[in-house]
Every structure is written in C-alpha cells, then in structure tokens.
Amino acid sequence: MNFGYSQKVETLRQRVSAFMHEHIVPRHGQWLDEVHAGHFPASFMEELKTKAKSEGLWNLFLPHLKTDEPGTALTNLEYAPLAEIMGRISWAPEVFNCNAPDTGNMELLHMFATPAQREQWLAPLLEGTIRSAFAMTEPDVPSSDATNITTSIRRDGDDYVINGRKWFITNAAHPNCKIFIVMGKTNPDAETHQQQSMILVPAETPGVKVIRNIPVMNHISPEGHCEMTFTNVRVPATNLLGEEGSGFALAQARLGPGRIHHCMRSIGAAELALELMIARSQERKTFGKYLHQHGTIGEWIAKSRIEIDQARLLVLKTAWLIDEVGAKAARKEISMIKALVPQLHTTVCDRAMQVFGAMGLSPDTPLADHWTWGRALRYADGPDEVHLQAIARMELAQSKETLGAAAAYLTVPPRD
CATH class of the missing domain: 1.20.140.10 (Butyryl-CoA Dehydrogenase, subunit A, domain 3)
Incomplete structure (x- = not known):
C-alpha cells in the first residue's frame, strides 16, 4: 500500500485548491446571503460550473468514464485528497459536479442503465445540467435495513405503478432535480434480498409530491431533505433500473x-x-x-x-x-x-x-x-x-x- 500523492494528484490538488481560493471561498458570503434570502441555486453557480468544466476539474469522482463522457477519470485513491479540499465548503462539490447524491446516482446509471436510460438521464447528469435524488428511506419502517421498505412497485401491463412514502430525500427540493431513483418492492414474496427493485421516476410524473423540506437540526437545506409521497405513479416498464429483484x-x-x-x-x-x-x-x-x-x-x-x-x-x-x-x-x-x-x-x-x-x-x-x-x-x-x-x-x-x-x-x- 502506497498512499503518497502522485505528481498527477499533487498537480490536481494544487489546481483544485487554487480554484477554491480564487472562485469559491470569496463567494461563500454571497452564497449564504442569497440562499437565506430564498434565491437558490445561487446566481453564480452555473458560471462557476462552466469555469470548472473548462479547466478540466469536472466529474473527478467517477473512475470509469468513457472517452465520450466529460470529466477526469480518477481512481478512488486519486480522488480522495481532492474531495477533502472540496469538503471545506459545503456547496463546493456541486461546482465540480462531484456532489451527493448525484455522484452515487451517476455511478448507478453508469453501471446498470440501458443505452436509452444513459442517454436520457446519465448524459445530462454528467454535463451538470440536471440534478437527481435517491428515494429509499421511509418514515414508517427502520430503513437502516433496506429489506424493510414498503413502497410498492407493481407491474401493470407495459407500466409499473408506484405507491409509497419516503423521507429525508436529499435534492428533492432542488429546482433542477429532474429524476428520482426510487427503491421499492416488486415481489414481497420473493427471497428477502430479492424483493426490491429500483425504478427511474421523472420528477414531473403525476402522483409525485414533495410534502415538506424537513429541517435537519433545525436547519433548512436549500436542496432539500424532503418527505415525499408517490401515489399511483405510473412509469413505463423500460424505466426499471437493472432487473426485477436486483434493487x-x-x-x-x-x-x-x-x-x-x-x-x-x-x-x-x-x-x-x-x-x-x-x-x-x-x-x-x-x-x-x-x-x-x-x-x-x-x-x-x-x-x-x-x-x-x-x-x-x-x-x-x-x-x-x-x-x-x-x-x-x-x-x-x-x-x-x-x-x-x-x-x-x-x-x-x-x-x-x-x-x-x-x-x-x-x-x-x-x-x-x-x-x-x-x-x-x-x-x-x-x-x-x-x-x-x-x-x-x-x-x-x-x-x-x-x-x-x-x-x-x-x-x-x-x-x-
């Protein structure tokens, strides 16, 4: 095991640090002022994202980028010191398109999406033009054990129909959140770890409702940690991510x-x-x-x-x-x-x-x-x-x- 920073990583550390000090740290006060005034995303966010992308400081988190996908393919070990620098300012990772939960969602789509799903959802996420959310946690069951979730994903002809209640869904209040990856049960009678599936639900689908943005330690996060309901939400069967039972x-x-x-x-x-x-x-x-x-x-x-x-x-x-x-x-x-x-x-x-x-x-x-x-x-x-x-x-x-x-x-x- 060798955890020393390579010359490549050291150069990237210097570049990310310089970007933070020149463009992000000086804007933190403005970010707070705008967000507390109800203006979110901050007025300068897209400008900074464009600049980070132009400087090659983009999608640093994803090790297996294809040649036609934007970003810098780094290993987890290479990415670690860069994420550490971003972690100094809470909103900085979004500037580099390295923000949760989008990073995890992009990983999922990168590994398991069909070509059509990749084109419709992964491509704009990699470009940073949309945001996403991952809807798993539920208020009525201990969701630390994901086998407990009760949201129903029922097959109906060429569609799936989704019914359930979720909460603490990060990003759900972000105005650019366009897609939810929802985890629910397609077959409650299957073996315990094969009951669950994941499905892609566009944010504008009828029946998707954000109930509230739940304060965390009495702090409201502008991107949201939301309580949501899915009521008779109907999406095409082609929106299934992976296979039934693989959730x-x-x-x-x-x-x-x-x-x-x-x-x-x-x-x-x-x-x-x-x-x-x-x-x-x-x-x-x-x-x-x-x-x-x-x-x-x-x-x-x-x-x-x-x-x-x-x-x-x-x-x-x-x-x-x-x-x-x-x-x-x-x-x-x-x-x-x-x-x-x-x-x-x-x-x-x-x-x-x-x-x-x-x-x-x-x-x-x-x-x-x-x-x-x-x-x-x-x-x-x-x-x-x-x-x-x-x-x-x-x-x-x-x-x-x-x-x-x-x-x-x-x-x-x-x-x-």
Missing part, C-alpha cells in the same frame, strides 16, 4: 462509493475546523495568556491532529481497497470509516466552536454548519450502530478461520 444489490453497489465520498469530504471539514481553531487560539487571550497556552486547548489541537491523520489514513486505505478489489470486498473498511469519520467530524468542529466561544455558534464561521452536517452523517448511509454490528460480524466470521490460535497466548490453558 438490494444495486443499493449496496451505490452506497459503497457514496459512503467513502462523505468521509473524504468530512476529513476536509475537520481539517478546516482545526485550522480555524489554531488561528483563533493564537489571536485570543484569556486570563493573560493566549488560548493555546492553556493546557486544555493545546491538548485539543494535538488530539485533533492525531485523530484527523489517523482517519485520513484509514479513508485512503479504504479507497485503495475499493480500487484494488471492489466495494463488496472492502465492505468492512467502508463500515469502519463510516462509523469513525462522522464522529471525528463533529468532535473537531465541537472543539473549534468551543475555542471561538459564542462566535462559534453563529454564521460568522462555518463551524456550526459543518458540525450540523457531521451529526447528520451519523445517520446518512446507515447509522453508526449498523456499521459497528457489521464490523463485529465480519471480525467474528474471520476469527473462525483461526479459532483456538489465540489460546496459545493464554497463561492458563483453556478448559475443555
């Missing part, structure tokens, strides 16, 4: 890269929080000493550096594994970073907020928004507890291969 497998294929992308961006948010904490601790005095001269805050700085670097290395290892053996074989490491990194994200942001005092709770720094999203990530793509259980199961299964080997290290031999 669970498709979801796992989508969530692997999606989870690691979240973690990459969280490392960037934590890194920014540490930088702000250090800067504040060197300019502010209490009781006659700079803040960093107080033992507690010096310890926070040191612990944050250790924890960020630990987490980054595990994320890079996971990215390398996905590149080498695929997301399925790297599922333990994916669960490990998903359980670890959001905790790191909120911990470092919390320390930085404390160093800033009351200012850390205000919009005068990005810390409160970063903390809020870090807390939400402990649910997104599976709650911590589910990932921890998955890791434990895999560890126990692996231990069976060497069962009894550890007994040799016991001072007292095990009893029969």
Whole structure:
C-alpha cells in the first residue's frame, strides 16, 4: 500500500485548491446571503460550473468514464485528497459536479442503465445540467435495513405503478432535480434480498409530491431533505433500473462509493475546523495568556491532529481497497470509516466552536454548519450502530478461520 500523492494528484490538488481560493471561498458570503434570502441555486453557480468544466476539474469522482463522457477519470485513491479540499465548503462539490447524491446516482446509471436510460438521464447528469435524488428511506419502517421498505412497485401491463412514502430525500427540493431513483418492492414474496427493485421516476410524473423540506437540526437545506409521497405513479416498464429483484444489490453497489465520498469530504471539514481553531487560539487571550497556552486547548489541537491523520489514513486505505478489489470486498473498511469519520467530524468542529466561544455558534464561521452536517452523517448511509454490528460480524466470521490460535497466548490453558 502506497498512499503518497502522485505528481498527477499533487498537480490536481494544487489546481483544485487554487480554484477554491480564487472562485469559491470569496463567494461563500454571497452564497449564504442569497440562499437565506430564498434565491437558490445561487446566481453564480452555473458560471462557476462552466469555469470548472473548462479547466478540466469536472466529474473527478467517477473512475470509469468513457472517452465520450466529460470529466477526469480518477481512481478512488486519486480522488480522495481532492474531495477533502472540496469538503471545506459545503456547496463546493456541486461546482465540480462531484456532489451527493448525484455522484452515487451517476455511478448507478453508469453501471446498470440501458443505452436509452444513459442517454436520457446519465448524459445530462454528467454535463451538470440536471440534478437527481435517491428515494429509499421511509418514515414508517427502520430503513437502516433496506429489506424493510414498503413502497410498492407493481407491474401493470407495459407500466409499473408506484405507491409509497419516503423521507429525508436529499435534492428533492432542488429546482433542477429532474429524476428520482426510487427503491421499492416488486415481489414481497420473493427471497428477502430479492424483493426490491429500483425504478427511474421523472420528477414531473403525476402522483409525485414533495410534502415538506424537513429541517435537519433545525436547519433548512436549500436542496432539500424532503418527505415525499408517490401515489399511483405510473412509469413505463423500460424505466426499471437493472432487473426485477436486483434493487438490494444495486443499493449496496451505490452506497459503497457514496459512503467513502462523505468521509473524504468530512476529513476536509475537520481539517478546516482545526485550522480555524489554531488561528483563533493564537489571536485570543484569556486570563493573560493566549488560548493555546492553556493546557486544555493545546491538548485539543494535538488530539485533533492525531485523530484527523489517523482517519485520513484509514479513508485512503479504504479507497485503495475499493480500487484494488471492489466495494463488496472492502465492505468492512467502508463500515469502519463510516462509523469513525462522522464522529471525528463533529468532535473537531465541537472543539473549534468551543475555542471561538459564542462566535462559534453563529454564521460568522462555518463551524456550526459543518458540525450540523457531521451529526447528520451519523445517520446518512446507515447509522453508526449498523456499521459497528457489521464490523463485529465480519471480525467474528474471520476469527473462525483461526479459532483456538489465540489460546496459545493464554497463561492458563483453556478448559475443555
């Protein structure tokens, strides 16, 4: 394993950083003003997207781009440090067409869409002219186990008819969201993991309704984390993504890269929080000493550096594994970073907020928004507890291969 940045990646890091500092960071205040005034997307977003595309900083996340598709085909390991830089500003990934949930949806379409589906939906997503949403989570069942979903996808002649209720559907309030990938059950009587299917539902289809944009930690995200209903929604059978009964497998294929992308961006948010904490601790005095001269805050700085670097290395290892053996074989490491990194994200942001005092709770720094999203990530793509259980199961299964080997290290031999 070699996680050193190649010259190619180092050059891209410098270019993405320069773009952020020149075009994105100076616009953050304007973005906040416009969004809080109800103007979304921000007036300058398309201008920045066009500029990023012209500079070759586009679709950096997708490793298997075809020659006629726009973007820069990078491995997960190559993409990780670039996503980290983007993660410093919440809306920056969209500028590079690397924003969730579109990245996961493009991965799905890239792997499983028919030629007609690719032309109709993947092509404009790759160009950044539309947005998309992934509708899986439901309010009435514990959706951390996707086999529990109850939305019905029923075959009716040449169509499918969809009925169900979803919530926390990211992007559903975005005015450019044109397509939903909906997960539901086509055959409730099939084997547990073959009951589900995915289907493409255009946003303007009759029966699709956004009920509300749910606040997250009392914050409203302009792109939306929405509650929705699908009432007798009828779409052509050709809108099925993959095959009937493949929905669970498709979801796992989508969530692997999606989870690691979240973690990459969280490392960037934590890194920014540490930088702000250090800067504040060197300019502010209490009781006659700079803040960093107080033992507690010096310890926070040191612990944050250790924890960020630990987490980054595990994320890079996971990215390398996905590149080498695929997301399925790297599922333990994916669960490990998903359980670890959001905790790191909120911990470092919390320390930085404390160093800033009351200012850390205000919009005068990005810390409160970063903390809020870090807390939400402990649910997104599976709650911590589910990932921890998955890791434990895999560890126990692996231990069976060497069962009894550890007994040799016991001072007292095990009893029969």
